[in-house]
Amino acid sequence: MLSKLLVLVFAAGVATAEIARIPLKKFEKPRDSLNRNGLKEALLAKYSGNVNDDSAVVLTNYLDAQYYGEIGIGTPAQSFNVIFDTGSSNLWVPSSKCGFLEVACLLHNKYDSDKSSTYVKNDTQFAIRYGSGDVAGVVSQDVVEVGGLQAKDQLFAEATQEPGLAFLVGKFDGILGMGYPEISVNGITPVFNTLVEQGAIKEPVFSFYLNRDPDGNVGGELLLGGSDPNYYKGDFTYVDVSAKGYWQIVMDSLNVGSSLKLCSNACQVIVDTGTSLIAGPSAEVEKLHQEIGAFSFLNGEYIIDCNKVDQLPEISFVFGEKEFKLAGNDYVLKQSNGLIDICISGFMGLDLDTRTHVEWILGDVFIGKFYTEFDFGNNRVGLAEAV
Structure with a gap:
């Protein structure tokens, strides 16, 4: 596989027209319990729905998700820590438009469309089911940068409502879904698929390395465009x-x-x-x-x-x-x-x-x-x- 050979040539963190590396950070969280009843409720919601239903797709309980990485949205790029989730297909991040009562939103990095010269208004309503509530907001269009690669004119959601403790205490700002387009809310093309369609990535392959060593300095790595032997x-x-x-x-x-x-x-x-x-x-x-x-x-x-x-x-x-x-x-x-x-x-x-x-x-x-x-x-x- 060509991309495997390229991995050996380019240093970590460098993006080419064919591959990109995204370092993953590990969220070490102090907690007394895994709270599996809450996790069970969220997973039941996530995987019990109709995957062809465009009205909402459900999320897992990200209180227990440990690995996240950095992306940029807009020009100049606004930085966000996101969980790269193969169990969903949409990108959403907190919005500067969220209300003062949305504490989870206020405690995280927020996308401000007024500060991006490449922002294009869309305003389609957006909702992703999360347990007993919804992550809701509006769809916007902008440049999304992942591992040094740019997905131009990418549709994503600005979240103005983020219910649940998971989003309040999480180290991540949002979610970048890497599932199939078939389960994408509003039929939005996922970021990875956009990168492939625009030629930023040659091979439509990505791979995950997750470091389970609690003493490890690196949480893991997501490689776009191939795998690393x-x-x-x-x-x-x-x-x-x-x-x-x-x-x-x-x-x-x-x-x-x-x-x-x-x-x-x-x-x-x-x-x-x-x-x-x-x-x-x-x-x-x-x-x-x-x-x-x-x-x-x-x-x-x-x-x-x-x-x-x-x-x-x-x-x-x-x-x-x-x-x-x-x-x-x-x-x-x-x-x-x-x-x-x-x-x-x-x-x-x-x-x-x-x-x-x-x-x-x-x-x-x-x-x-x-x-x-x-x-x-x-x-x-x-x-x-x-x-």
Whole structure:
């Protein structure tokens, strides 16, 4: 792949007509709980709707999303930290037009159209469902810069309403969706697709490296236009997208050690960079937790004895007859209050609407272990073990 060769030539942070690198920062957040009840509600909203409904597309609970990067909007560029989310397809950032009662908006960077010479008024109403409320505002047009590349005349949303604690305490300002255009609100072309259409990127491929090392200096990297062999071992295993909208693929099975097999007749899964955990049917996740010796605690969390993490069974996700294995240290999240360590399962039970046919959501717990390539050109997802 040409873009892979180019990656070896150009230094990090440099954009060419074919590739761009966006450093990702890791949001280290002090919290006592993963608040899985709230996360479950948000994910149910996100993945239980009709992906062809232009009125609203739903967002996950970004309180648990840890990785974000910087983009610019306007001329001169106004900077924003955004979560690059493969589970949605629109770009929105806070607006300078938000009211004084919108605290979440006031505490973050805001787009001011009066300060951009390339702004074009659109004013179409915009809403993205978030749990019990909506992120709402108006559509505008301007230049969007990502990794040194410019998406000209890009439509995006200026958010004037941002309900929910997630947006209030989040380190990010907005969301840049990287899903298929089929789930884009108002039929807006996603930023990445605009970059491809305008020739800023040659190959319609992007890839994520998420650093799960809590002591690491770099949170990760998003590469537009290809993948970087310095971040993975061996070759990619490619899995075809089974339904355009989200990055939805078929998983052959999920095995816990050698004694428990889940998703035994194959199942639909979504690879979602905007979700931190791995979510699956409640009954199956309950069996998984029983198998690894986890016990239910508060807010839907499952606790594991920290002294036994190293002895936990491997959990294998099978795609294309190849196993992708997570060890206990990969799927257990360790938290400390300074006195004691608490080890929490990275799996959660979630029963999605059967109309979506989706059963599992693979978030950052999975993507952090496996370098992931999203290929629009061939409608496939590539997985390889991260270094």
